[in-house]
Amino acid sequence: MVSTEPAKKLRWLEAPELENLGYTPSTEGTINHTQQGLLTPLLLGKEDSVWRMSIEAPEALLDDIGSSNYELADLRSLMPELSMEELAVAGHAVALSNWHRSHVFCGKCGSQTLSIEVGGKRQCTADPAHREYPRTDPVAIMLVESVDGKHALLGRPRSLKRRGPVLTCLSGFIEQGESIEEAVAREVREEAGVEVKNVHILGSQPWPIGRGGSCELMIGCIAQAKNDTVHMDDTEMEEVRWVSRADVAKALDRSSSKDNPLTGGSGEQHEDLDFFIPPPWAIAHHLIKIWAGQPSAWFSAKL
Incomplete structure (x- = not known):
């Protein structure tokens, strides 16, 4: 639940507030609701000596919530508003709830x-x-550096078409019996027709609002291209192209702008740049930022 005061910031409900909405903790570790009976809480952890749990609001309470100072909101729509700490806790709650329901x-x-x-x-x-x-489903997400080290391979899957002029890192699920490095090479080959080598694993990010409601672990990588000719799979991808380091830097500066469609913006393009990249809460942003911050090629000629 999200308080509408102030500015859609996440606010955790204390025991008295829960009781006002009909929830009463029981001695058995469950939560009793006056209309729905016993509800099962989901433990999120403990912070500052306070245990945090999530519960799904029964449909019978939606009218009560709408008439109070609370409203229901989609987690993705709240990403521009919440801190990284709030997103982590809210994401955990959403991922755990989705798993239980499925x-x-x-x-x-x-x-x-x-x-x-x-x-x-x-x-x-x-x-x-x-x-x-x-x-948690593992996903490889990768920035691919061109043979000359001056361009990054970015694309837009068809699933992002409705979000406007967005370019991001290529990505895909890691299959059973497949290493991270093998998944990177396969996904880039399938989506862009580019062969890669020298896969470097940089970090990871949990992504609780993954495809089909699953919780994903995004494993961020940088890979070196063996060839620069793109043969895009147009059944999966809307666009794939090489982007210069200078244009990537411009896109980074505008990634949090009010125009970025991934932050709820209009998608209005600038004269000198025709795409946006993901904002800072996505690991793709940080892969792009790390690469763009290099004064020269990520991979040396020795590799």
């Missing part, structure tokens, strides 16, 4: 499952040996 039946026998250990697992009601654990 695993109400046992994947082994089809029986109903129940949340246990304050949301840390789900237990099959038919077989105690069948348990489900919250999962």
